Amino acid sequence: MSNQLVKWAAQTSEAELGATLPSRWAHTQGVAGRARELRGVLGAEAELLVAAATLHDVGYAPRLAVTGFHPLDGARFLRDAHGAEERLVRLVANHSFALLEAEERGLREELAAEFPMPEEPLLVDALVYCDMTTTPDGGRTAVEERVAEVLGRYGEDSIVGRFIRRAAPEIFAAVGRVEAALAGQPR
Template sequence: MDEVTLDWAGRIAEAELGEALPRRWAHSQGVAARATGIGRLLGKDADLLTAAAVLHDVGYAPRLAITGFHPLDGARFLRDEHGTDARLTRPVANHSFALLEAEERGLREELATEFPLLDDPLLVDALVYCDMTTTPDGGRTTARERVVEIVSRYGGDSLVGRFIRRAAPEIFSSVERIETALASQPRWG
């Protein structure tokens, strides 16, 4: 990734979300800011994390919501309309344990076939951390508060409510691993 790609990712996310879904755009910007803040953990993949963070919810854009499952719709859009390679589409497609939600929606096989799980546990954890510690308005929160917020917004018996409750232990573990890694890193300046 390079600065041009980061600029491109931000422009694409803003074009799709900015006007149509301003709150979702604010969340995406907050997630990207978190990614920039922890990028030192990922070394050469810091820009990849930031690009995936700003694009992770692009599939919510009304014109892109084909299946109604935003990770799959967003990754397909990036691949099919922009020729984005798997290094970026796979994190978008699989962010925050999307495979568990895909299962709830009957889309697990489609997601797993088109966009296999990442084999980079640090990148997976980092994107979960950035997404699940950012409020819908782009502010900071804890993963536990975020899960509670999602359940209250969608309802505990909804598809999303069921998914997020199933994913919560994994989400908390990912966030804890990143917080531990951040705490062990020396701080400069």
């Protein structure tokens, strides 16, 4: 992975989200900023995380929203339109426990077959941490506040509301593992 990947990810994400979904673009920039903070924990994998963080919500772009499920739409776009590296695409497809939301949408088998869960638990947790500690406008927040915000925005009985309630224990655990890794990192 190289700095080239991060530059390409930023250009691609901004092109898709910057003008059409400026608040989503602000969130994306905040998530990418959080990812940069994890370089000391991730070492050589840091660039991959920053690229995945920068692209994690690209599937919200109106022209890419085929299924209406942004992890799947974004991953397909990255794979099909850009031939993006498989590990990157799988991280985008599976970010923040997407399989649980895919199940709520009747897309679990489709997502799992096309984009198997990455085999790098620290990278998966790190992307959850970055996404779930960043507000919709790109600011920092506690994971508990972020989960509550998502639930409040979508409603408890919505697909996203049901998903976030089911995923919350896993989200909290992933964030906790990353915070523990950060605490053990030399300053």
